[in-house]
Amino acid sequence: MRAEGDTVRQCSRAGGASRPEQWAGLVAIALLAGVSVVGAFLAPGRMRAALNSPQGAVLVFLLAGLLVARLLRFKTVVRSPWLLPVYLGPLLILLGAMYGSEVGHEVARRFLRGSKVSRGYMFIPEGSESSDILDTDLSRRIGKLPFNLRLHDSRIDYYQPRDSRWDLVVLAPSAGDDPQTITIRREQIEWALGEEASVPSIGAAVRVLSYLEGARPVFAEGAEPLLEVIGADGQVARIRAEAGRQVSVKEPEATVRVMEVIEALQQAAWLPSWVDTALKVEVERADGAAVIVYVVPSPGTQSKGPDGLKLRYILPKPIGAEADPDAGVPAMEILVTYGGRQIHEWLIARKDRGYVELSLEGPRRERGDDEGTYADVPPSLVLVEPTAQVRDYKSDIEVVERGEAVARKVIGVNRPLHYGGYHLYEHSFDHPPGQFAVLLVTSDSGLWLVYAGFGLLCLGVFWWCWAKPAYAYLTRRGGRDGG
């Protein structure tokens, strides 16, 4: 009974392959492998450049020649199905690769009146059209597409965050080399409900007492926003901070009127997070002249009105938060241990701001005359929306030929547009979307040859390694059972 290894050997011997020929094949394989190992240690660009050089081209031709010679010499090839695709496949791949290479395109341009560019980039502002193919730096034009491309829209798609829990981070100031600069370091706090977590960088600890996925602030009983008006004589009047409310003042003689309660104020970071309003107040003097004053709530300070009037917007601090599924933003109740004190606070987020910050006043230091170091910037805890992960980069592009739109596609990573002998790829990853798109352009010359080669090689290998032995096994078994 023949051993399996022998079957293979007899096939190749029967094919007329002489021992030197077989050795040549083995040496070629070893050389290719060696070149590949060397190539793995080089920068990718060097290998590509090496193969596109004249010497590289010669080597590739030699390899292709070897395969052709093998095919021509082999009489069995026609009779033995598994050998033909195994040699023809790589040959087609090589031919396709040569045709599609830089050198191949150069040759086509010089001798065959070809006009294709093998590889380049395009830069298209949103709403514009272009057919220019540019170099890697997007500075020099190296060719033109046989059609125009119009960019309708470029955008980034994000995933919905799987875990909607907001992150808790600490912003810790630290000294840089330059005493004039302060570096703020941001560190993640690994928090879990009900547990105490350490706060890195500032030697504090935080316990998350409660976390509400959707929440709104809760104020104390009877607490309401007020406008406090303090006259020049010290007389204090308070009215509700509602549009239309007004009060008359004696010293100076004026009427103070709340014109508007401004919601959704664009915030400065130094204001507490639960503040989102300001009051637009009109002070009308006895002679009819009116002045508009904006009063921002800030504990302890007063807006200075005209003629010595002082205005104060008293906005009560929420005493907590309650669940509100429609709020869309969370609230977190924390107990912070820092600088020998315990701080019990609510971090209540607002819908149009992706974070809420709590400043931690540290232990007070004696200030000298020329002190003013990083220690004076208090650290803060921030409850922040988790960063969304990119799902895809997309460009909505349209092919325009002779003024007519002929094709349109939204391309993304892994989904290029194939048109007019070119593949066009999404390539703007570093730029904010909505302004322009950078596209990668590659020629498809020789591609079908390469893919045909892939298919043949795969077919041949699967046939020889799987199908043939499986068939032999099954017929052997069938013979044994039947015979």
Add this chain to the structure above:
Amino acid sequence: MAVNLTVLSALMYGAMLAYLAAFAALVSGRRRLGIGSYLCGFGLALTAFVMRWFQVGHVPLQNLFEVFLCLGMLSYPLSAFCRRFLRAGGAAMDALVGFILLFPAAFVFDAQPWALPPLLRSWLFGPHVGAYVLAYVILFKASVQALRALFSGGEPGASRRASYELGTYRLIRLGFPLLTLGLLLGAVWGKMAWGDYWNWDPKELWGLVMWLLYVGYFQFRAMFGPRYLRINCAVAVAGSVVIVITLLWVNLAVIFAGLHSYAS
């Protein structure tokens, strides 16, 4: 080394224990207990793999953690197939390899699930990595057989050596088409994603080296058959070395700058 207490980890630790128990039982001659334990381990590993699939919402072959989990899971079915149809491999060694493959997944690699980045959102992702993963396991098995052939000493071991060598050959013949498929699917995917089917990336080049090594193995064996047993087996073992380089070194070492940097 980090021990973490999730259901997924528990399943993996359970599978590892079952594989180890199977190895011990099989080595000490308790075949039924060994195979039963091995099957148990497979059940646990398969559950872990499916759980991970549901957890991340896509084929779990995106990072080294998931790849090694898959490798560990495939241990039993592959072992059964090879023993039955190729008459190659032993259950004890296979169970031990299963344990070894699960070890880095359970204790070393980061298991953080991550939504697929844009580059991996392709229908080719599963087949490309899947073909390679399966090929690696099979070729690794072949190397083990080759080592057994190399270390079956002396004259009396000659027929055992020959049968191990034949087993090595059959296993390489089983895994090579998957290697080819993985390489070519990678090229097609490269064209879809990066604009070129070959980018001279270190991972691609080491993949080519691996492929050429086995082509060379077949060429040599076609020329001389099992006559130069030591050379055949040495090449098979060298294949494993290249697998390790391609799978781990390229991803983890800074000297190989390229497109394949894993999100791990």
